[in-house]
């Protein structure tokens with residue numbers, strides 16, 4: 001059996017608590033002989049800043065590079081609100097994305113039947129929802145240069161961020177989306193603002209070309225990102241796979257997440273390009289939720305998104321789709337059984353702590 | 366009584382039909398001696414392209430400049446999908462915004478009680494919703510230069526858009542938001558992505574300064590635009606005034622519009638800066654909905670957003686707040702009375718055409 005190397009980066013706030021539940025799953029898989037994982041731990045975000053005055057150390061970056069997958073908790077908190085911009089907690093995550101070349105962010109938005117009522121949307125609008133948002137993650141306005149603030153004198157400053165996309169960046173994220181669609185409902189919706197952005201014009205053009213050249217069997221549809229956002233709120237079930245740029249993907253995937261009723265349940269995967277020889281990709285898996293410093297250390301956090309993120313690692317990094325399906329089924333079963341952490345509590349359900357939730361999922365497995 | 370000069374630009378699709386209902390309101394106000402409006406008509410968007418091969422003619426731009434307010438319908442449609450980029454229908458609207466200096470886009474998202482059930486969100490989440498989104502409209506990534514597509518050879522192109530904000534642009538939009546909040550619930554939420562964008566850092570800094578210097582009596586809160594978007598979907602009633610940049614405002618105001626249950630009801634105002642001497646501002650008023658070419662010419666369009674936009678003109682350009690209140694009340698009364706155009710039809714209500722809806726509102730007035 002192949003040994004897989006994991007780097008665990010719990011981060012800040014509730015990160016360490018939810019990561020502990022993943023660690024349990026890993027220990028159990030190893031003990032049962034189902035898989036062979038070697039884990040290392042590292043620091044990222046505020047905890048890295050406290051230890052080394054950086055948001056991630058060179059040593060931990062090297063470990064991330066050497067690992068088969070990085071499992072990431074969450075970063076940030078008021079404690080680090082006034083650290084210098086370059087070493088703010090998020091910078092650690094951004095560096096991991098950039099240096100590992102993790103250009104494809106997969107964010108499934110699935111509405112668990114047991115939780116449909118937790119959504120602010122009507123049950124019939126979201127019940128059975130199953131969307132995959134594919135967000136470009138290493139380009140666009142979050143990374144493009146120039147990215148500056150200049151003092152113009154007279155008390156005036158000028159801030160500049162630059163949205164840049166090259167053909168190949170759009171092509172490769174397009175392929176990820178089309179490939180995923182083939183295993184799903186075979187439909188891709190590409191979103192941009194071609195009516196005001198040149199990057200939107202190029203995005204639209206390249207998606208259309210990739211589709212015509214390589215994916216004629218998949219349905220491709222284009223929506224403007226603003227009306228796409230409206231459709232997401234109005235009739236989300238019209239979508240299967242949505243592919244969009246870094247900034248629109250940030251907005252739209254968070255909104256899609258909110259439709260499902262709980263952020264605490266949603267995982268994500270960030271994938272790099274396939275190595276031509278080994279067919280392996282660098283990858284990082286993280287829950288969609290943040291570090292929630294207000295509830296950290298109280299056993300209140302929901303470990304489901306973190307465990308589901310590890311499930312995505314099984315699927316996308318280690319070819320263990322069946323095991324990943326089992327993890328997903330275990331989560332659904334525990335929810336159907338009525339166990340709830342504080343974030344998703346409702347009448348007639350059983351309140352449990354972070355650890356109890358982790359244990360229940362493990363028991364289901 | 367002062368004479369007010371209006372330029373009506375009906376545009377494309379359903380634009381002319383809904384504008385006809387505004388014209389009726391204007392005629393009635395003139396006939397009753399309640400106000401004195403002089404109107405001119407012009408072409409914009411696809412209809413301008415068909416006539417002059419531009420998205421707005423120099424003659425109509427001159428009229429817009431000379432008018433006290435521009436009343437704008439909607440532009441675009443499949444007929445013009447392949448006209449050259451520079452003269453696409455939207456370009457006419459963008460030029461009006463830029464050349465008239467309409468930097469402040471006011472987009473109220475109000476949920477009429479009679480229509481709360483039309484929302485995809487639960488009634489209790491949106492009933493009584495009353496948010497004002499203040500979107501910066503002449504800066505940011507929709508206008509910044511460079512804005513180019515370059516051929517790099519090797520089949521590669523590079524697209525660039527530039528997000529630029531100067532201190533004064535953020536200050537002036539901030540003031541608009543704070544001034545509005547004072548007449549409302551006294552709270553402003555500023556949204557940006559300071560964790561990844563330099564423009565977000567400057568936006569946050571300048572809003573904080575303007576607040577501290579001039580608006581200490583108003584509550585100022587900052588949210589990251591992605592989690593702000595989530596909060597908008599989850600608990601929209603937490604907001605009073607939201608102020609944000611051009612792109613985030615585009616996304617967030619459309620999502621807020623969708624929460625209310627019907628786009629066909631929502632107006633908007635785009636205001637320029639106050640003339641130091643005359644205290645007048647250039648202004649353009651337009652419904653939030655688009656040109657809906659699929660239903661154009663059939664009497665199916667909802668004229669409410671267009672009439673409400675004219676109501677905003679009364680309020681913000683002509684100091685006729687009382688009359689504007691009456692227009693809003695007439696709309697609410699007609700809805701409460703059960704009249705519905707096709708877009709908002711529901712069981713037990715009375716279906717009416719565009720003209721019948723316009724007439725009913727006029728009768729209420």
Ligand SMILES: CC(C)[C@H](C(=O)O)[C@@H](O)C(=O)O
Nearest residue numbers: 090093094142250560561591
């Ligand atoms: C933490 C932050 C830099 C990040 C982003 O904006 O990309 C986050 O919001 C996300 O969506 O993963």
Ligand SMILES: CC(C)[C@H](C(=O)O)[C@@H](O)C(=O)O
Nearest residue numbers: 195196226455458459507615
């Ligand atoms: C028509 C288009 C250029 C415009 C924009 O993106 O600003 C529209 O979406 C809006 O929100 O007014």
